[in-house]
Amino acid sequence: MNLNHNYQELRLVKFFHRRSAILLSRATSGAKEQQRQTEWKWGEHLSRILNTQNFRGALLGLVLPVVIVVFLEVVTAYEVFPPQLVIAPHRVLATFIELLGTGELQSNFQISMFRVLSGFLVGASLGFALGTLTALFSRAERIISPLLTCISQVPLFGWVPLLMLWFGIGESFKVVFIAFGAFFPMLINTFEGIRGVPGSYIEVARTFGFSKVKLLRQVLLPAAVPSIFTGIKLALGMSWMLVVGAELIAAGEGVGFMIVWGRQLMQMDIVYVGIFVVGIVGYLMYLSLNAVETSLMRWHRR
Amino acid sequence: MTTNGALHIRNVSKRYRVQDSEVHVLDNFSLSIKPGEFVSIVGLSGCGKTTLLRHIVGLEPEYDGDIIFNGSRLDGPGLDRGIVFQDHRLFPWLTVEKNVALGLVGRSEKEKGKLVASHLELVGLKGFEKSYPHQLSGGMSQRAAIARALVNQPEILLLDEPLGALDALTRMYMHREIERIWQEEKITMIMVTHDVEEAVYLSDKIVVMSAKPGRLQKVIPVPLARPRDRASLDFVEVKEAVLEEFMLHTEHHFAYSI
Amino acid sequence: MKLKLDKIKRIAEGSLLPLAILLFWYLSTSLQLVRRDFIPAPVDVVAAFNETLHDGTFVLSLSKSVVRVLKGFFFGSAAGYLLGTLLGMSKTLEKMVTPLFNAIRQVPLPAWAPVLVLISNGEPAQIVFIAIGASYPVVLNTFEGITSVRKEYLEVANVYRFSRLKTYVKIFLPASLPSVLTGLRIAMSISWMSVVAAEIFMTSGGGIGEMMWSGRELSRMDIVFVCIAAISLAGFTMTALMRRVERNYSLWRLTMKQSA
Ligand SMILES: Nc1ncnc2c1ncn2[C@@H]1O[C@H](COP(=O)(O)OP(=O)(O)OP(=O)(O)O)[C@@H](O)[C@H]1O
Numbered sequence: 001m002n003l004n005h006n007y008q009e010l011r012l013v014k015f016f017h018r019r020s021a022i023l024l025s026r027a028t029s030g031a032k033e034q035q036r037q038t039e040w041k042w043g044e045h046l047s048r049i050l051n052t053q054n055f056r057g058a059l060l061g062l063v064l065p066v067v068i069v070v071f072l073e074v075v076t077a078y079e080v081f082p083p084q085l086v087i088a089p090h091r092v093l094a095t096f097i098e099l100l101g102t103g104e105l106q107s108n109f110q111i112s113m114f115r116v117l118s119g120f121l122v123g124a125s126l127g128f129a130l131g132t133l134t135a136l137f138s139r140a141e142r143i144i145s146p147l148l149t150c151i152s153q154v155p156l157f158g159w160v161p162l163l164m165l166w167f168g169i170g171e172s173f174k175v176v177f178i179a180f181g182a183f184f185p186m187l188i189n190t191f192e193g194i195r196g197v198p199g200s201y202i203e204v205a206r207t208f209g210f211s212k213v214k215l216l217r218q219v220l221l222p223a224a225v226p227s228i229f230t231g232i233k234l235a236l237g238m239s240w241m242l243v244v245g246a247e248l249i250a251a252g253e254g255v256g257f258m259i260v261w262g263r264q265l266m267q268m269d270i271v272y273v274g275i276f277v278v279g280i281v282g283y284l285m286y287l288s289l290n291a292v293e294t295s296l297m298r299w300h301r302r
Numbered sequence: 303m304t305t306n307g308a309l310h311i312r313n314v315s316k317r318y319r320v321q322d323s324e325v326h327v328l329d330n331f332s333l334s335i336k337p338g339e340f341v342s343i344v345g346l347s348g349c350g351k352t353t354l355l356r357h358i359v360g361l362e363p364e365y366d367g368d369i370i371f372n373g374s375r376l377d378g379p380g381l382d383r384g385i386v387f388q389d390h391r392l393f394p395w396l397t398v399e400k401n402v403a404l405g406l407v408g409r410s411e412k413e414k415g416k417l418v419a420s421h422l423e424l425v426g427l428k429g430f431e432k433s434y435p436h437q438l439s440g441g442m443s444q445r446a447a448i449a450r451a452l453v454n455q456p457e458i459l460l461l462d463e464p465l466g467a468l469d470a471l472t473r474m475y476m477h478r479e480i481e482r483i484w485q486e487e488k489i490t491m492i493m494v495t496h497d498v499e500e501a502v503y504l505s506d507k508i509v510v511m512s513a514k515p516g517r518l519q520k521v522i523p524v525p526l527a528r529p530r531d532r533a534s535l536d537f538v539e540v541k542e543a544v545l546e547e548f549m550l551h552t553e554h555h556f557a558y559s560i
Numbered sequence: 561m562k563l564k565l566d567k568i569k570r571i572a573e574g575s576l577l578p579l580a581i582l583l584f585w586y587l588s589t590s591l592q593l594v595r596r597d598f599i600p601a602p603v604d605v606v607a608a609f610n611e612t613l614h615d616g617t618f619v620l621s622l623s624k625s626v627v628r629v630l631k632g633f634f635f636g637s638a639a640g641y642l643l644g645t646l647l648g649m650s651k652t653l654e655k656m657v658t659p660l661f662n663a664i665r666q667v668p669l670p671a672w673a674p675v676l677v678l679i680s681n682g683e684p685a686q687i688v689f690i691a692i693g694a695s696y697p698v699v700l701n702t703f704e705g706i707t708s709v710r711k712e713y714l715e716v717a718n719v720y721r722f723s724r725l726k727t728y729v730k731i732f733l734p735a736s737l738p739s740v741l742t743g744l745r746i747a748m749s750i751s752w753m754s755v756v757a758a759e760i761f762m763t764s765g766g767g768i769g770e771m772m773w774s775g776r777e778l779s780r781m782d783i784v785f786v787c788i789a790a791i792s793l794a795g796f797t798m799t800a801l802m803r804r805v806e807r808n809y810s811l812w813r814l815t816m817k818q819s820a
């Protein structure tokens with residue numbers, strides 16, 4: 001199957017992410033190590049941490065954000081740029097707290113989250129089912145995959161007019177749209193994961209006379225878990241992108257709507273809060289999936 | 303039954319199709335193995351040893367000739383035969399314990415637990431039940447694979463170069479372990495190996511194969527009492543006899559290629 | 561002979577489902593089973609294609625989008641290549657920029673649209689939008705390509721006392737090229753997805769996505785169908801071209817290796 005979906009990207013994301021995570025964990029584990037040794041000497045302990053090269057490395061990561069924040073504060077204080085466009089970070093923070101206080105942020109967030117999860121569940125489970133089917137039966141692959149390949153060539157936002165016409169501009173449109181986005185990464189990664197199970201494992205199952213179902217449950221699916229998990233991550237990321245897109249196009253609530261609404265009122269602080277929240281939540285989803293993945297795959301050779 | 307546990311390989315031939323040509327891997331191979339025997343198969347790389355084991359375990363259901371086991375012709379895998387592959391092939395996502403329990407079917411949980419525990423003890427892996435394969439050394443992995451193959455209590459255990467990746471000292475230790483397991487379980491073992499000394503140390507008889515196509519060249523009996531002494535004259539004599547077969551083979555090969 | 565037969569069988573099996581769908585589409589519209597403004601009949605779509613082809617809107621819109629994609633792709637991948645190379649060659653920069661880069665990358669692309677519109681209305685905003693989407697895979701792939709250059713090569717550079725620039729030209733550039741090309745291919749495919757989004761969120765100056773969007777507003781589903789088909793085909797063709805470049809390069813490398 002040769003879909004127009006660039007699932008390799010995630011492998012790289014992971015790679016990139018791992019490097020920075022390693023740097024970070026080195027910094028903290030180095031610190032932990034030293035904590036054990038010098039628990040009774042806090043001053044020495046602290047200075048040691050500060051001197052660890054890795055810790056300094058992690059600190060380096062903070063330099064740029066701090067510089068940017070300071071720069072923005074200065075620039076806004078002197079009104080170098082139009083004040084409606086560039087907002088001082090502290091005002092964005094104030095708006096963030098204010099929106100939290102009124103509960104607006106939470107309710108919009110909840111609505112977006114609900115849409116993402118329902119779309120993701122529909123799309124990802126369909127993708128998983130079809131991926132498994134096409135991987136197991138090559139006849140099914142021969143029949144279905146050319147069609148799926150064609151469909152996957154349509155850029156996701158190309159579906160919007162059709163879906164809006166068929167499903168209206170309500171919830172079902174958004175769920176179906178998001179499901180589209182979640183479907184393909186899940187499909188291709190499940191397919192590749194199962195197809196990629198080494199023949200040697202399947203032979204072991206054959207010597208024990210496994211049935212087809214047992215083979216699937218005890219060998220093919222577990223062996224495909226890393227790849228399937230890649231699919232889940234990509235699918236969820238895609239869903240998150242599409243919910244924002246869908247809410248920008250047509251919605252009366254949700255984080256994406258909050259961004260549009262802020263722009264229409266020319267309250268850019270709301271827009272920035274929206275972007276910030278959307279980014280942070282995307283990142284948190286990614287991190288928590290990573291955590292689940294590591295705990296699921298303790299067996300994976302490091 | 304008189305046929306119980308006996309294995310008869312009669313005129314087995316196997317050709318693989320590779321694109322448009324055919325590779326003749328086994329040619330008219332015949333061999334009989336008595337129940338409880340320890341047989342080693344030696345031969346040059348690529349002569350078809352693994353292929354022969356795959357036939358016996360039933361992974362190649364289509365072949366010419368007959369492989370008769372317990373009186374009937376084999377045409378697929380069965381729990382009466384276990385195999386330890388050249389690479390241990392433990393499932394990395396299962397603990398040692400669960401790997402060993404993999405092949406157990408139709409038994410109660412309690413019975414399963416008992417069988418797994420006793421077999422882990424047999425191969426000396428007690429205490430590593432909850433470890434994952436990547437946490438084991440090469441020798442431990444092979445022992446876990448042996449336990450997995452034995453847990454169904456097969457009548458024949460096939461071993462494909464099980465010690466190929468181990469260092470010499472661990473290997474000698476594993477020889478004693480395999481001999482012990484063989485004596486305790488009283489089953490037939492057929493082992494492929496490149497190590498002639500290993501073959502002489504463990505086997506009742508040694509089968510020398512010639513290559514291209516794979517044929518039976520000679521069966522050399524090893525009439526030595528156990529435990530065997532690697533330095534004894536008799537031991538060295540058998541070893542020389544096996545090596546001589548190889549020399550013949552390579553000389554012939556050499557002359558042929560000129 | 562047998563191979564040919566297999567291939568024919570394969571194609572037949574593969575076209576089974578698409579043909580069935582086409583037939584169903586044709587029958588259901590011609591028998592009036594569905595409303596034509598919901599799903600246009602195949603003849604309507606062909607007619608709409610003819611119509612827009614003759615009045616010139618189709619070619620104009622498509623070419624506008626193609627140019628837009630190429631611009632966004634170019635700026636995005638140039639910036640991505642630069643950033644990826646810098647991050648890959650300097651550990652300090654990597655530690656400094658990676659966390660921020662990762663954080664920014666988590667913001668879904670559509671969320672940038674409202675801000676971009678304000679900063680620069682029209683075409684530039686669309687191009688920046690596409691460029692943002694295109695840059696990420698190029699950064700990641702370039703970074704990977706550069707950081708996985710074998711240490712042995714760098715030792716050679718050290719032995720011959722290459723300057724930084726020479727090390728880059730002689731070692732990093734060629735060694736990372738396959739990975740960069742992969743990044744560029746992904747960037748191309750993302751650019752096509754982004755151009756549609758850009759033209760929906762930031763209408764101005766025409767384009768095939770905008771034509772699709774206005775077709776929707778006029779309830780001209782036949783035009784929408786034409787546009788979707790055109791976008792998909794154009795995206796497919798350009799990504800396929802990139803794939804060919806990528807493959808040719810790796811083939812070339814393979815033969816180099818073998819002859820060496
Ligand atoms: N599935 C297959 N398709 C085609 N040829 C095969 C296949 N399996 C094995 N062969 C060929 O059969 C021959 C014998 O292979 P086999 O694995 O049995 O050798 P071997 O004696 O076990 O070698 P080694 O000592 O290196 O493990 C080889 O020439 C190999 O190329």
Ligand SMILES: [Mg+2]
Binds near residue numbers: 351352462
């Ligand atoms: Mg072999």
